Amino acid sequence: MNETPKKADEATDARETARRPRVMPDVTKALASDIFSGRYPAGSSLPTENDLGVEYGVSRTVIREALKVLAAKGLVLSRPRIGTVVCDQDNWNIIDPQVLAWHAPHALDDKLFDAILETRRAIEPLVAELAAARATLQEIADLEAAWRGMAGAGEDPVAFSRSDIAFHQILYAASHNPIFRQIGNLIDTGLKFSLEATATISLDRRMEAVAAHREVVEALRMRDAEAARGAANRILDLAARDLVSAKKLKNN
Amino acid sequence: MNETPKKADEATDARETARRPRVMPDVTKALASDIFSGRYPAGSSLPTENDLGVEYGVSRTVIREALKVLAAKGLVLSRPRIGTVVCDQDNWNIIDPQVLAWHAPHALDDKLFDAILETRRAIEPLVAELAAARATLQEIADLEAAWRGMAGAGEDPVAFSRSDIAFHQILYAASHNPIFRQIGNLIDTGLKFSLEATATISLDRRMEAVAAHREVVEALRMRDAEAARGAANRILDLAARDLVSAKKLKNN
DNA sequence: ATGATTTAAATAGTCAGATCAGTAGCGCTG
DNA sequence: CAGCGCTACTGATCTGACTATTTAAATCAT
Numbered sequence: 001m002n003e004t005p006k007k008a009d010e011a012t013d014a015r016e017t018a019r020r021p022r023v024m025p026d027v028t029k030a031l032a033s034d035i036f037s038g039r040y041p042a043g044s045s046l047p048t049e050n051d052l053g054v055e056y057g058v059s060r061t062v063i064r065e066a067l068k069v070l071a072a073k074g075l076v077l078s079r080p081r082i083g084t085v086v087c088d089q090d091n092w093n094i095i096d097p098q099v100l101a102w103h104a105p106h107a108l109d110d111k112l113f114d115a116i117l118e119t120r121r122a123i124e125p126l127v128a129e130l131a132a133a134r135a136t137l138q139e140i141a142d143l144e145a146a147w148r149g150m151a152g153a154g155e156d157p158v159a160f161s162r163s164d165i166a167f168h169q170i171l172y173a174a175s176h177n178p179i180f181r182q183i184g185n186l187i188d189t190g191l192k193f194s195l196e197a198t199a200t201i202s203l204d205r206r207m208e209a210v211a212a213h214r215e216v217v218e219a220l221r222m223r224d225a226e227a228a229r230g231a232a233n234r235i236l237d238l239a240a241r242d243l244v245s246a247k248k249l250k251n252n
Numbered sequence: 253m254n255e256t257p258k259k260a261d262e263a264t265d266a267r268e269t270a271r272r273p274r275v276m277p278d279v280t281k282a283l284a285s286d287i288f289s290g291r292y293p294a295g296s297s298l299p300t301e302n303d304l305g306v307e308y309g310v311s312r313t314v315i316r317e318a319l320k321v322l323a324a325k326g327l328v329l330s331r332p333r334i335g336t337v338v339c340d341q342d343n344w345n346i347i348d349p350q351v352l353a354w355h356a357p358h359a360l361d362d363k364l365f366d367a368i369l370e371t372r373r374a375i376e377p378l379v380a381e382l383a384a385a386r387a388t389l390q391e392i393a394d395l396e397a398a399w400r401g402m403a404g405a406g407e408d409p410v411a412f413s414r415s416d417i418a419f420h421q422i423l424y425a426a427s428h429n430p431i432f433r434q435i436g437n438l439i440d441t442g443l444k445f446s447l448e449a450t451a452t453i454s455l456d457r458r459m460e461a462v463a464a465h466r467e468v469v470e471a472l473r474m475r476d477a478e479a480a481r482g483a484a485n486r487i488l489d490l491a492a493r494d495l496v497s498a499k500k501l502k503n504n
Numbered sequence: 505a506t507g508a509t510t511t512a513a514a515t516a517g518t519c520a521g522a523t524c525a526g527t528a529g530c531g532c533t534g
Numbered sequence: 535c536a537g538c539g540c541t542a543c544t545g546a547t548c549t550g551a552c553t554a555t556t557t558a559a560a561t562c563a564t
Contacts, residue, residue, distance in 0.1 A: 020544070022525095026321075059548045061313075063518085068317045071513065072324040072350075079517045081556040090425075092376075095347045095434045098324075115429045118382070122375040122432075130370070173342075177367045179438075180374075182347045186431075273515070274554095311519045316545085330543045333527040444564065510561065518553070525546075530538075 027056050028066040029102060035075055035086055036106040046076065046084040050200035064107040073099050097189040110242070110247060116190045117243060121236055123183060127175040128232035129217060129225040143170050144217050151210050160206060165191050167213060174220070194246070201242050209238050261402040279308050280318040281354060287327055287338055288358040294489050298328065299337040325351050347434070349441040356445040362499060368442045369495060373488055375435060379427040380468060380484035387426035395422045396469050403462050412458060416445050419465060426472070446498070453494050 031052075034040055046052065052063045067084055070076045074091040078084040093099050104112070136145075149163030165188045172184025215231035286292055298304065304315045306451075319336055320366050322328045326343040330336040356364070387395075401415030417440045424436025466484035 023548080050515090061547060061549090065317060065320045066545095067516095068320050069324040072321040078516060080554065081514060081557085083515065089430075090433065093348060093434065094430050095438075096345060110428075115431050118378070118429055119375075119431045122378040123371075126370070126374040177370055178341075178346050178364075179367050179371045181342065182345065183435075186347075276517080302544090313518060313520090317517095331527085332525070333543065335544065448563065506564085508561105508563080509561105510560075512557105514555100514557085516553105516555085519547090519551080523546100523548075526544090528541105528543090530539105530541080532537105534535105534537080 009035065016112060023058055023189070024062050024065050027058060027062055028045060028069050030056065031066055031070060032075065032102040033106065036103050040086050042086050042088050044086055048083060059240070095186055097185050099185060099187045104190070113190070113194065113243060116187060119183065120187060120239070122217050123180060124236060125229040125232045127172055127180050128219070128228035131171055131174035132220050132223055132225040132228040133219050134176045136204060139170060139174040140217065141172070143167060143220065146170055147213050147217055150213060153202070161191070171216065201245065205238070209235065275310055276314050276317050279314055280321050282308065283318055283322060284354040285358065287493065288355050292338050294338050296306045296338055298338070300335065318345065327351070337392060347438055349437050352441045356442070358486070365442070365446060365495060367441060369384060369492060370438060370492070371435065375432060376488060377481040377484045379424055379432050380471070380480035382429060383423055383426035384417050384472050384475055384477040384480040387472050391422060392469065392472050393427040395419060395472065397428070397471055398422055399465050402465060407455070413443070423468065457490070461487065463485065464490060
């Protein structure tokens, strides 16, 4: 629980943590944060691998493996003699849940939320339709279990959000389209970071959401694609409304 | 100078790269192929890093960096003492264009094409709508240039497909939604691998596609979202029809 | 002086061997 | 038989060196 945020804080030593545990993921995350925070803007060069090793107090091996991960996600590009340069934002694999998780804490701007909501608008109704046709009985049961978690969350917004996320994940998986399932993972990651926003919505609004989610479960059970689409659109209307409320709240 | 041929390296180097070029990307691709081909099924363990190094004739460093890339894309998971195991297919980052490019040559099954077409059905009409509202004049001009490439391709199916892919890439980017742009890259990758299928469609069908694409350009110029959506749906109808034709052709 | 060519330097890429740390499986103890 | 440590195996990290590539400076010919 006692996390050491370790703000990089380019203090020349900064590596008081003597141990040598799994360190590569931490270095990867730190480098990603330095990119998203603007410390290394797009087009700029990172320090050399040796210098990065000194800065983070790890060997060049760890730095290289971390950079390979970042390169695999389109954040950087390494070339001999040139060094490692930060790619243009268009090349960032923002679809990757991990990239979004690294990105969200820094640029939690409304634009990203809008983009995610637009994406949901596009695919969630179709996902619900497909799920109505393809969901297994087990998936429908899991969906109802998640709904029950939402309905029974009471005053606990964290439990509500967790069940909400689980609901969407199951729904996207029930579309039996691997691409949609992946996008569902992405949306879940986005929802997790908007948890503080959803936590502010009132109880009766949450009850409205519960009712809309219930409609989805019923539609799937009846194999009614049209009803599933309608319920999905209703959920999105509520989500859009809550997002607007959260924005207003934030601007005050 | 003095080349050190080192190992036999039966890598079947058809090219003239007698030197020691960048090998890590090749090893990564080879390992990915071995996974997609079923040589290493989901849940199974890969050989140890040392054994893999011997097998591919490279140092353990290269093997580790390649595995890190695969792990970043959700294909494998490495743990001490356990080894490196192939993740379940649900965890594969099929959204990643590189993963799709590795995947396509092996499992070019219809299911994947259907999934991609479903995804296009979901988002392309909305992308067209958004592009009608947000596209810059430059983007519209680029779109028309790509259309001109399609119209002027004549009998050359390769030139036609290349322009077709460029058209969609520009359109998705013109939606000014980073998520859609990413998905556009994915779809382009998928289209590239269905090139041989599209190459078989007749000239008049291609002319129909040209006309539908023209409608999109016109709608964007008029900032007519509804017309853009309609034209996008028409393109998808044609694409679906051609996909059915390609399937029939393949099954004969 | 100018342009082309050669040389040098800097950096990522690769290699080799060693040590560290975590865990599954086995043997030991009770 | 149950619980507990021991050991071997494997990935994780470290170290230090060398190679290959490419930019940029330096040199040479015109």
